[in-house]
Amino acid sequence: MVTASGRSRWPLVIGGGILVLAIGGGIAYTATRPAAEPLTTPTSSTPTPTATATGSASGSEDNGDDVAPTGCLGGQDRTANMVLTAQAEAKHSTYGAVEVATAFYRFVWQSPYPDSADASTVSDAIMSVDTPDSYRDLAGTYSSTDDLTNGEVELGAPFHLSTTNGLWLVGESSTADRVTVNIAAGYVVNGELSPTKVTAQAFVMVWEDGAWHVADGEQPDAQKLTAGGNRYTGGC
Numbered sequence: 001m002v003t004a005s006g007r008s009r010w011p012l013v014i015g016g017g018i019l020v021l022a023i024g025g026g027i028a029y030t031a032t033r034p035a036a037e038p039l040t041t042p043t044s045s046t047p048t049p050t051a052t053a054t055g056s057a058s059g060s061e062d063n064g065d066d067v068a069p070t071g072c073l074g075g076q077d078r079t080a081n082m083v084l085t086a087q088a089e090a091k092h093s094t095y096g097a098v099e100v101a102t103a104f105y106r107f108v109w110q111s112p113y114p115d116s117a118d119a120s121t122v123s124d125a126i127m128s129v130d131t132p133d134s135y136r137d138l139a140g141t142y143s144s145t146d147d148l149t150n151g152e153v154e155l156g157a158p159f160h161l162s163t164t165n166g167l168w169l170v171g172e173s174s175t176a177d178r179v180t181v182n183i184a185a186g187y188v189v190n191g192e193l194s195p196t197k198v199t200a201q202a203f204v205m206v207w208e209d210g211a212w213h214v215a216d217g218e219q220p221d222a223q224k225l226t227a228g229g230n231r232y233t234g235g236c
Contacts, residue, residue: 045138048088069233071102073090073100082103087103109185113142163234166184187199
């Protein structure tokens with residue numbers, strides 16, 4: 001967790017890669033409430049479809065219909081099948097990397113936790129060949145902690161993420177085959193979208209074997225997300 005004062009409190013979650021941002025106003029407002037006007041995106045971070053796929057993942061060979069991220073590729077359900085569907089359908093483009101990162105985030109950050117079989121299925125399919133062992137062991141992470149949010153959500157309360165009015169931003173150092181995706185999404189707690197609670201994370205996505213995979217997690221750039229994040233065009 002990173003508080004408004006900048007003090008870090010790291011939960012042992014997904015190999016230490018995922019963290020929660022508890023920042024008053026800022027991202028919490030823009031991630032969970034509609035904006036009166038579209039956010040202005042810095043030119044350096046404006047995404048465009050960048051590459052032609054060379055692999056065989058379903059839907060990835062033709063970027064002709066590549067569209068801005070909806071935040072819901074793979075479907076509404078937060079299941080292993082949703083993640084695998086998003087991975088199979090995502091284009092070899094910046095937008096595709098954003099969609100797969102978002103699907104992965106929606107899957108891992110929920111309670112009750114996914115069962116161990118689904119967690120292992122996602123780990124086996126989504127992780128890169130170079131992903132650290134501690135980060136790829138989703139089932140082990142769930143079994144090692146009762147509280148993913150480190151107190152941000154009341155222990156035992158069911159929660160998941162909503163990309164409705166969420167934000168995403170691509171890191172400036174990204175390339176066609178390696179994209180850093182910053183994401184901020186609102187919490188849905190006990191079935192209701194929270195007006196104040198939000199979590200944010202950056203994922204390093206790599207194109208391998210014709211599909212996007214998760215190489216690692218990083219601390220998100222909260223300032224840039226707040227100032228220049230892109231809205232999802234759909235959300236769920």
